[in-house]
Amino acid sequence: MPGTRARRSDAEVVAAVRAAVVEELAEVGLGRLTMDGIGQRAGIAKTSLYRRWDSPQAILLDALQAGFPQEQPTPAPTDDLRSDLIEALRLMIAWLTTPVARATGAILAERARYPELAEAVYTQVFEPKGGRFTGTVLRHYAAAGRIDPDRLTPVVLDIGEALVLKYTLDSGELPDEQTLADIVDQAVLPAADRPH
């Protein structure tokens, strides 16, 4: 009954809908995501949902975008490339433990069936936040003249993320601090920062 509970703010409604779409995805799968299901789980009328989003997939992308972290290079003058790279990988690991990351993984695993949605994860979620963890940091130090911008190829921008993912797939666990430092010292820095 309307009025039986306190009216939620816009921000609360949006947060509830974003949480609902991620839970709904985990429960019913991509193929059965509906405005009805999401609305019911969030306690919101379908007509209200349509005021802001035009499809279940739009809600899902909005939730993934909102839940994806933004890495920040340390502001000068405390510049520290190595620490900033390790911190960027820490951010990735923190994200990997969230329901939003599992939802992202579920979409990419079904890329063959939903190619446009998978593509949208890259263009609307990953790329606006820098494309790759370590990417924002590396480009910042290249712009500052600290590393050679020519070294920042797609392969080099991908090294940190690739090794974290591979470690996670192989071990079933997230890399610890020492492994993050090893990835930065033994793979990212030699490729991005070796003498030239």
Place this chain on the structure above:
Amino acid sequence: MPGTRARRSDAEVVAAVRAAVVEELAEVGLGRLTMDGIGQRAGIAKTSLYRRWDSPQAILLDALQAGFPQEQPTPAPTDDLRSDLIEALRLMIAWLTTPVARATGAILAERARYPELAEAVYTQVFEPKGGRFTGTVLRHYAAAGRIDPDRLTPVVLDIGEALVLKYTLDSGELPDEQTLADIVDQAVLPAADRPH
């Protein structure tokens, strides 16, 4: 009826059983793999299966082991580290297109439910063949004094494989020749072979 078809050699029987277990896995999933199902698909009595293997999982591991390639460093005196690394990644890509690789991926994706089987993939399939594509090659050149063995950490041995996997996950396609060369030139060699 016995005798209605030509008797197969031992090697033919083994090949048929290995192919059958991979097809059966793709069709019914890990949880419903049985000696009956495999025997039926291979056209072999269950009692004959038990003569060689003691479980469906043993058959599966045998098939994955038989289908996993073995990388080879070029024999001296045509030593060429860069070419051998690229060739090792080509082997990985050729393997990734096989039904055996998809079966391996299916097991690792269900690691949480079948931890012992996933562990056995590493100890019985990957490790006997060198643990990582590029690993055999890198260790060969370290033993020959061409690169510093101290550089061959777990992270460095994983760089090539991690970047191939990441590229494949991101693009839904296998890396082409240029990408393999970039991975070797921009990531593996700087980490394994930079001046010291």
